[in-house]
Amino acid sequence: MSRSSVFSLMMAAAAVVLLSNIASAQPSAAAPVCATLLTADELTKIIGEKMQDMGPRVRESGESECSWMLRGGSKGFKTVSVQFYDMKVIKASPTAPTLPAFFEQIVSSGEAAASGKKREMLPGIGDKAAFVPTDPQVLAVVQRADGVARIVGNNLTKAEITGVARAVVTP
Secondary structure: OOHHHHHHHHHHHHHHHHHHHHHHHOOOOOOOHHHHHOOHHHHHHHHOOOOEEOOOEEEEOOEEEEEEEEEEEOOEEEEEEEEEEEHHHHHHOOOOOOHHHHHHHHHHHHHHHOOOOOOEEOOOOOOEEEEEEOOOEEEEEEEEOOEEEEEEEEOOOHHHHHHHHHHOOOO
16 A cells, blocks of 8 residues: 555544544534423323424523424313523523512413413422413413423313423423
């Protein structure tokens, strides 16, 4: 084998090693946080029927949304949406830059949208959690140590939305 062939092989091998190191140093496309808080299997256990996963998405850095839908189920059309706001989003909020303030802001806006229907605190869920009844939607808000989850359900019972709230805080 000639000296130039050996050199070419060594350069090619070095390029492969360099490219693999660069590729492994790149951040991986991690699942949006909402997708780690509630799985399709957990939701099926809570609702009693399999809902169609509409796919998780990152709304902006630090805010993710996961949605599910059930058409024609035994109790009609249902939807569940879980939005998760991490500490980056909360700290950047000009009106509610702390966990308690951000939680309160979301719950208060839910009460206002529900024509004044008041929250009911849900003890034992996360750092704190609240339920706001609306019709046909219901809202649960959960404060965790790492952020706030906003859960909106359409045609869900209080027990179902509370089950979803419980699920977003359990590993």
